[in-house]
Amino acid sequence: MSERLRVRTLFFGVYGEMANGREGMTELPGGSTVGDLVATLRDTRGFDWLPERVVVAVNRRYAETGTPLSEGDEVALIPPVAGG
Amino acid sequence: MQERDGHDPVEARVRTRITRESLDEPGLFGDLGAGSDGAVLIFQGRVRDMDEGRTVTGLAYEAYDEMADEELRAICREAADRFAVGAISAAHRVGELEPGEVSVSIGVAAPHRAACYEASRFVIEEIKARLPVWKHERYADGDAVWVGAPEGLAARAEARPEAGEDSAKDEG
Numbered sequence: 542m543s544e545r546l547r548v549r550t551l552f553f554g555v556y557g558e559m560a561n562g563r564e565g566m567t568e569l570p571g572g573s574t575v576g577d578l579v580a581t582l583r584d585t586r587g588f589d590w591l592p593e594r595v596v597v598a599v600n601r602r603y604a605e606t607g608t609p610l611s612e613g614d615e616v617a618l619i620p621p622v623a624g625g
Numbered sequence: 626m627q628e629r630d631g632h633d634p635v636e637a638r639v640r641t642r643i644t645r646e647s648l649d650e651p652g653l654f655g656d657l658g659a660g661s662d663g664a665v666l667i668f669q670g671r672v673r674d675m676d677e678g679r680t681v682t683g684l685a686y687e688a689y690d691e692m693a694d695e696e697l698r699a700i701c702r703e704a705a706d707r708f709a710v711g712a713i714s715a716a717h718r719v720g721e722l723e724p725g726e727v728s729v730s731i732g733v734a735a736p737h738r739a740a741c742y743e744a745s746r747f748v749i750e751e752i753k754a755r756l757p758v759w760k761h762e763r764y765a766d767g768d769a770v771w772v773g774a775p776e777g778l779a780a781r782a783e784a785r786p787e788a789g790e791d792s793a794k795d796e797g
Contacts, residue, residue, distance in 0.1 A: 553689055554759030555774035558782040590778055601692040617689055621773040624758030625670050625729050
């Protein structure tokens with residue numbers, strides 16, 4: 542078996558309401574990226590409502606689709622912000 | 626990133642917070658800046674009582690607290706770096722707010738007014754573009770929505786059975 546990694550996922554705003562809980566854990570193959578996580582959530586975890594190009598933050602910083610993930614990362618799924 | 630050991634001149638010029646406490650009280654900016662800052666500009670964003678023709682009865686701001694703290698600080702540091710200002714203070718409310726309450730407040734002190742206006746505008750625009758804060762707005766007709774949510778998604782979320790309970794809950 543190849544190495545696996547687990548990340549903590551956080552859902553905010555309308556995503557939190559859709560996700561049935563604002564926090565979860567997702568296991569991925571080693572070497573996975575933000576894009577791989579989003580695809581996994583959409584395709585195999587029932588989060589088909591998640592936009593393909595969802596904005597993501599890794600460890601509290603905005604990240605790109607290609608950003609690599611590490612064991613224990615905190616990954617937030619960020620709907621359009623509405624502060625101010 | 627700020628240096629924790631050495632002197633950080635930008636850090637000394639910014640003051641930020643994400644808070645559940647009222648931002649309505651006067652005097653938040655009385656001590657902002659130094660004697661050389663002859664201009665002080667204060668911007669307040671308030672909860673409006675109408676949105677797109679609907680009467681707003683209240684709203685809840687949700688934040689990704691830890692990231693919002695860091696992001697608000699980063700925004701103000703960028704502004705302090707970019708414009709000739711002495712000091713910047715910015716705060717954003719979270720939790721339950723009523724129409725008329727201050728949701729965001731920004732104070733800028735500078736030697737001259739032009740930099741105040743530029744920096745203040747920069748901070749509010751960046752807050753709106755990137756501060757991880759979300760607004761759940763409630764209306765007089767009983768409806769409630771996550772403002773800015775993708776249209777199909779907003780409708781699906783509100784149709785969920787627990788949505789009504791959730792929006793009625795007072796987060797204090």
